Amino acid sequence: MAKKTKYLYIKKNWCKQCMFCVEFCPRDVIEVGEDGYPRIVDITKCRECTLCISLCPEFAIITEPEVTEQLEVR
Amino acid sequence: MAKKTKYLYIKKNWCKQCMFCVEFCPRDVIEVGEDGYPRIVDITKCRECTLCISLCPEFAIITEPEVTEQLEVR
Amino acid sequence: MKNFYEIRLSGSGGQGLITMGMIMGEAAALFDHKYVVQTQSYGPEARGGACKAELIISNSRVNNPKPITVDILLTLSQPAYDKYIPDVKPGGIVIIDSSLVKYKKGKGVYPLPITTFAEKDIGLKVTANVVALGIICSLTKVVSYNALERALLNRIPPGTENINKKALSFGKSLKFKDNI
Amino acid sequence: MKNFYEIRLSGSGGQGLITMGMIMGEAAALFDHKYVVQTQSYGPEARGGACKAELIISNSRVNNPKPITVDILLTLSQPAYDKYIPDVKPGGIVIIDSSLVKYKKGKGVYPLPITTFAEKDIGLKVTANVVALGIICSLTKVVSYNALERALLNRIPPGTENINKKALSFGKSLKFKDNI
Amino acid sequence: MMQDIIHQYLRPSKKFPHVWCPGCGDGIVLSAIVRAIHSLGKSKNETVLVSGIGCSSRAPVYVDFPALHGTHGRALAFATGIKMANPELTVVVITGDGDGLAIGGNHFIHACRRNIDITAVVFNNSIYGMTGGQYSPTMKVNDYGATAPYGNIERPFDVCDLASAAGANFVARATAYHAIMLEKFIKMGIAKKGLSIIDVITPCPTLYSFYNKAGKNIDMMESIRDRTITIQKAEQLSDAEKEDKIVVGIFANRDFPEYTGIYSDLMERAKRSVKDEELL
Amino acid sequence: MMQDIIHQYLRPSKKFPHVWCPGCGDGIVLSAIVRAIHSLGKSKNETVLVSGIGCSSRAPVYVDFPALHGTHGRALAFATGIKMANPELTVVVITGDGDGLAIGGNHFIHACRRNIDITAVVFNNSIYGMTGGQYSPTMKVNDYGATAPYGNIERPFDVCDLASAAGANFVARATAYHAIMLEKFIKMGIAKKGLSIIDVITPCPTLYSFYNKAGKNIDMMESIRDRTITIQKAEQLSDAEKEDKIVVGIFANRDFPEYTGIYSDLMERAKRSVKDEELL
Amino acid sequence: MLFYKLYKDEQGRKVGFLQGNEACLEAALIAGLKFFAGYPITPSSEIAAVAAEKLPMYGGRFIQMEDELSSMAAIVGASMTGKKTMTATSGPGFSLKQENLGYACLNEVPCVIVNVQRGGPSTGLPTQVSQGDVMQAKWGSHGDHPIIALSPSSVQEVVELTIQAFNFAEQYRNPVVLLMDETVAHMREKIVFPLAEETEIINRHHSEVDPQKYKPFDTSFGDIPPFENFGSEYRYFITGLIHDEYGYPTTKPLEVKNLLDRIHRKINDHTQQLSLFEQYQTEDAETLIISYGSPVRSCLGAMEAGRKKGMKIGVLQLKTIWPFNPEIFTKLPSKIKNIYVVELNMGQLILEIERVIKRKVNIQGINKYDGLFISDQEILKYLEQQQGKKS
């Protein structure tokens, strides 16, 4: 329950680069990478407010990559 | 303009005997006649409040009978 | 008794004609085991104005559901009388509430002060339709008295059995000759 | 010059492909007096994803409004390239924005860094579509330069005439050989 | 001078008496509408009545105005077309609680929102009279109807609250019994630029009464009279005390811009922006 | 623990990314709905999503609940049938400002009036996104749209006022930007017995932005954020000051009886009144 | 407030003297009706009134919606939970239901729509009889969509065909229209309700597949996909968009065509099973009267009267209107020289009959559309006139 999330992942193949996560993360944890996609710069700054997850319109910010990868196959 | 109406007429062939005029005339000017239709008993008591005209659902209380008679022919 | 009757019950809204029609129909269909089709007037024209219920009672399957001309006409109001009297077949029976309707005498015309009977003899004006049912029964035999009573008792509000029975049998007991 | 061209302009939403199609169509139809039918992709599938405008330019009446295979394909995005490259007829011409698209070399394949040109040489990225128009014009002659310029100038916001003219003529002036 | 004004407005080619039942309030409301129009000096030619379907919606057939008896629920939509196409016309809509608030509810709220210069009079008898007494969206909880044999379980709309929330400029309620007040509100409504809703509580002594044992003509009128209170009075009462009351008065009287007027301004702008399209 | 809850709910057989434009608020609202359902511990099998037609109404296709994507405007009507036929189900309606308030306005007010236990989330982008950016009944005056080339002249509905006047038990407004507040309101709405309306202001960075030069994704989100005030704050402002503001908060939270519940009581009464019909 | 009583006859069957409308709802209860949504309209309103009273007695639910659009939507929604559902209306309301009726057809949602036909077009003649909506029943909604429509001629047939309507709806996963007319709806006749053991009640076919593998429009079981209830462990999505087997929107041409082909095929391939009709004295007939609904009664009357006069008349009654069954007409005895199609409209089903009868035969419509019922006399008179036999 109180387990701390180790990391946030960006599913690039879902991300549409709206940059909400970059813009609205209160701790500037996320920034635009060279490929134009957001990337996590410093997860230690993250205060786990979940704002980025809630504001990502693409459900592209994930905490457990293995679960979600399955979603792509149809 | 300020001419006083001489009389009120009940068009019996339109009247459906709801008796609103009888019931709601504040001066008891109208009562139920022997034929079951309303009739004017004492026009002098009338204070020209027009309530009976306004409350007659049948447009059967008239001030100028000759105008309305024309309405019946089609 | 004929094999085929076309019947119209007419008057104005509130006189219980539709109920009469249903009772008569139910009696003939379910208890006398006749073929019966019953219809009635609907809609805005049923508001206030003339109102009717019609029955066809037959010993064999009924095709046309609505009579055009009738063997039996009951009229409880002037407008209904005026409107429907031309539809009576030669030799037909016309029952008229003479307390409400101005009528023309003739063979097969039976005027009776039905509403007055109901008021005076039964003591309840609204039983006029039941009195009329009794009259039709005895005059035309189109439906049996037993069947009629049974159907009637199933339709009426509890507690009114006696007065209704009384009205029906009163109607049936009336003696009449047509009014020529 | 052929009598009949089927053309597809493709890329993603926001690259101005529909406008390109309309300008090209108007130029060919109204000023070059060709028979032209122009269509485009619609609806939800036009949101975000691949987007296209299609033209058929002919010297005689055009029946089928939508090409199935094409003589000329312009692609300004990778998904569009991947989706539409199989539809190019043998001998057809493929113009590719090589600054955005990974492509396969071949006869009739003309890769040009169109968006980069627009950004660097014209100074405005959004003129890429106009540069592309110029390229198509000089490479295929399917529409005359004059007609194109005239239609273009009627479509653009006032004040942007010069930069658009520049982009068009820049596109036209480019030299290229197909990329085998 | 006391006048039977309605007779100046009855259609000369139409037969009377009308189709409504004895003691039905619809005739009373219709004559109030006519007196209101009359007192505003509106021309017969340029006053259009529009109605839907229902006992109440039959009203326009009797009075000598251009009139459209439309389809069920669409009166305000037909009226919107008429008013938009010719804003000079005075447009009065006659509708019922079923016509205007059940099937026609969407046009009701949108007409209010647009605040188009139409006056709609809702003949509110809390029942579908025409079709035989089914419960309507203004019927009280626990009243009976042909489709509410166990008592109505749906809470009624407050027509005036709804109209106000949707944006109408003028909103008032009167009753068929209070015919003079009614006439006044209708007059104010017509005079008002913008959408006006007049909710009129009116008796259906035939079907409402049949299902609710509400007595005959006079009983129903007396009940309406006795249950009526003013807005001012209502404010002093608790919800429970207000339960059965009819609250009459003016619920909204405001001056949001009127739709056809703004549209005319838009037309001016548009005309000015006609560009010389012919270029070649 | 921080969780990407939505992924437990995406349809395993559906491809992603979804159909919405980059920066469209619809995905944000959908994920708030899912989190709200999740946090209430509702079962997937017994939570039904119902939507109409529009960009927003596409939402139910992505998440693994039984779902009905109906016809335009009728979501609440389909939902009413579902809830009535099986009151055990949790029914959540996803609708747009066009779907729910334009063509669907009548079902909106009647569902509120009946106060049936459904939660409707209005994805309110003040435009018809799906059909190309026409003005909707929630578009502000003077905004532009495909059918408002001279600026919109129709006053918008206040969705919350309308829902309250029509009778809904729970009425609240949030925005796509205020995703946590949004989730909370949706959760309260679902938990509430009776009809709940959650009006969500959400950006359409494609079409609204095109016609109104409102910038791109982040611009629109920032504008929503910056224009948002609470009800408490709004009460202190004049009408003019409130003009451009988005007022968020809970507008109604009350306990009128819920429809299917009263109906169940009625059924009990009816069953008791089954008479022995067989007489002969 | 019910206006009829039910009794029990010697065999224990319920009997009564009922209107068509009343009988319709009683029969629906036998068929398993559990949810009714409607909006009142003459001449169908009694159906709703009976539903309001009776459904909650037997564990069903009734709702009066705000209009016909929502009524239709509500019965579709309710049907998705596995309940048998119904609505009733008349012409104007039937027009309003068309959009959602199309939705139900595309999504193969079982439900019954009663249309008690009255005089049209528009508000028309609200209290009078008509058969003006026969073509609308098939073509009223946009786009090709499969429909089943049945039409009773007596109150007893109302019972028979109402139960049949529910059975067809469930069996074929398709909306069924019960095309009544004002005459049948409002007349009272004695009816006998069948005993449970005499009544075949069909319920929609459920799936046995693993919920993970369930596809709501699975074609591997034949043309009629198994149905699962919303609220069960089967979770799926339905849409008014053209969809694939999962119910997801598709624009793939082959998937589109397959879906449309299948939903039409599932009806058309069963035309013979769906086609209910009666033939009366057609064996030796030279003149055939074709009809459906209440006018069939008059046709039979005309036949009987005509035969007494030596006219070789037969009657063909169609109980199933849609799907239209050409075989009935192509296989008619060749003795038949004259065909009269009696309809209370300006000639609708006759268009189909003319289309399929290829051999040379005189086909004429006998059409009445003045609001009145057609009598046997009228039909016979017309026949006599036509055949120059008028003596």
Place this chain on the structure above:
Amino acid sequence: MLFYKLYKDEQGRKVGFLQGNEACLEAALIAGLKFFAGYPITPSSEIAAVAAEKLPMYGGRFIQMEDELSSMAAIVGASMTGKKTMTATSGPGFSLKQENLGYACLNEVPCVIVNVQRGGPSTGLPTQVSQGDVMQAKWGSHGDHPIIALSPSSVQEVVELTIQAFNFAEQYRNPVVLLMDETVAHMREKIVFPLAEETEIINRHHSEVDPQKYKPFDTSFGDIPPFENFGSEYRYFITGLIHDEYGYPTTKPLEVKNLLDRIHRKINDHTQQLSLFEQYQTEDAETLIISYGSPVRSCLGAMEAGRKKGMKIGVLQLKTIWPFNPEIFTKLPSKIKNIYVVELNMGQLILEIERVIKRKVNIQGINKYDGLFISDQEILKYLEQQQGKKS
């Protein structure tokens, strides 16, 4: 925000490179459109957008209503004031307009309803082409009602038939449906607008009678009663009920029959005038392709290609769909052995064609309903297969 420009050609005619939808509204302006009410729906929405921008420039008015029901009601109301009015929609909206369309037919209210057909049924294929609403255009509203429907195959024909639609509406006092399809609506072609002197514009016929004597449905001037505007000195009443010549409700059987007969007769008696069609190379044709709307283009392509291969193909294009004109088909050259009816639906107008062609000829439908446009190749291939000529 308009997406097209208009130019002037040498003869002074306006020309442009326009979508069918855009051309439709421009043509409507030429025809005299003064009021448009609509509700957006793909693929018709551009018509409304152009109306919103252009109408107020030229003294007309536009309103976006809350739905299609009200849009239809609004144009009927507006038409009563004497204005030319129009609405535009697609399948789902067309279904919703049916009730009020019937009202307009019964009250003989001139107006134009554009239905840009998309894939159906239900929400169907919103962005794709179809001709699924052909039968609905005639039978979609309850009760028998007269309809005129036209269908263009090119943007230039959109102009021609839109003007024609308004003219027919005014001349016959009847709603006219312009049945477009997504292909014609969305493709851009060069169009030339006729000069004023080249365009016949018909306005509804007004009365000369004394206002006291005016009857809105007066039959003494022939089958089409003169029309007077609401707001003029002519005051009258209209209703969706069956009415007498005064417009008052009637249930008198003869008045009912007379009204229904007249409103149908006024259209049917003018079928020849209303029937617009084109024949291409039919003189020597052995194979005839019949079509309407955008597929006509492919039929012509197939004809050209087929003729090159020696196939004697002709094309019959119907521009008028309703009223259906049997004479076109009964008078076809007897050389024709094979008839193919090309439709983007499952076979709708072919039902009418099969009905009226009595002689022995092979009639087959070529139907495409997968959302795609039909190409000339497809048609030709089918023809070749059928004729066993495939080489």
